[in-house]
Amino acid sequence: QTVVTQEPSLTVSPGGTVTLTCASSRGAVTSDYSPNWFQQKPGQAPRALIYSATNKHSWTPARFSGSLLGGKAALTLSGVQPEDEAEYYCLLYYGGVGVFGGGTKLTVL
Amino acid sequence: QVQLVQSGSELKKPGASVKVSCKASGYTFTRYAMNWVRQAPGQGLEWMGWINTDTGNPTYAQGFTGRFVFSLDTSVSTAYLLISSLKAEDTAVYYCARDGAVTGTDYWGQGTLVTVSS
Numbered sequence A: 001q002t003v004v005t006q007e008p009s010l011t012v013s014p015g016g017t018v019t020l021t022c023a024s025s026r027g028a029v030t031s032d033y034s035p036n037w038f039q040q041k042p043g044q045a046p047r048a049l050i051y052s053a054t055n056k057h058s059w060t061p062a063r064f065s066g067s068l069l070g071g072k073a074a075l076t077l078s079g080v081q082p083e084d085e086a087e088y089y090c091l092l093y094y095g096g097v098g099v100f101g102g103g104t105k106l107t108v109l
Numbered sequence B: 001q002v003q004l005v006q007s008g009s010e011l012k013k014p015g016a017s018v019k020v021s022c023k024a025s026g027y028t029f030t031r032y033a034m035n036w037v038r039q040a041p042g043q044g045l046e047w048m049g050w051i052n053t054d055t056g057n058p059t060y061a062q063g064f065t066g067r068f069v070f071s072l073d074t075s076v077s078t079a080y081l082l083i084s085s086l087k088a089e090d091t092a093v094y095y096c097a098r099d100g101a102v103t104g105t106d107y108w109g110q111g112t113l114v115t116v117s118s
Helices: none
Strands: A004-006 A009-012 A017-024 A036-040 A047-051 A064-069 A072-078 A086-094 A097-100 A104-108 B003-006 B010-012 B018-025 B033-039 B045-051 B058-060 B068-073 B078-083 B092-100 B104-108 B112-116
Touching: A004 A086, A009 A017, A017 A086, A017 A104, A036 B104, A047 A064, A072 A086, A086 B045, A097 B045, B003 B092, B003 B104, B010 B018, B018 B092, B018 B112, B033 B078, B045 B068, B058 B068, B078 B092
Parallel strands: A009 A104, B010 B112
Antiparallel strands: A004 A017, A017 A072, A036 A047, A036 A086, A047 B104, A064 A072, A086 A097, A086 A104, B003 B018, B018 B078, B033 B045, B033 B092, B045 B058, B068 B078, B092 B104, B092 B112
């Protein structure tokens, strides 16, 4: 059973920078796992932010960026806005089978 | 514009079946796979599997075999999720989400709440 691990919660001040990470129980996360990142606000469907580790969708705000960092997938928010308060999920693919991380609740305070 | 519109909320009794639909528009349906994702109340996202909309071949995640069936009607650009022998623990919001080999999992349906209660 593959487990994908994210920080359960993080807090950041408005205007600050925060990095969320996504680790795999199978070892280092690489681009082969096609890391995706999603944002979900209460009562809403998830919204895609990043695909293939580093690529943004056309609607992804510039302050969001994806990377591979220290064997994990990472999502960095620079110049955090109050509206960025949300749950963030990563999704990794293992040979065509996807596994979501448990999510990170980001509080902007 | 790309849209995935799902069917409305369902209230079912234990043991019954439910079929959730996901109608796609704004793109060529068979060029993108369709994922299904479950979210139980207050919980995180669970990847249920995906269906190849070109071949109809489904792939199910562990824990979603047997009672869960993905299907298609390409004539109306619609994907379906059938859940049979419903249990209380199937109570959740079910999402469809488009997946492209190059574009990742990009567009999501609005979700369908399935409530299983006697």
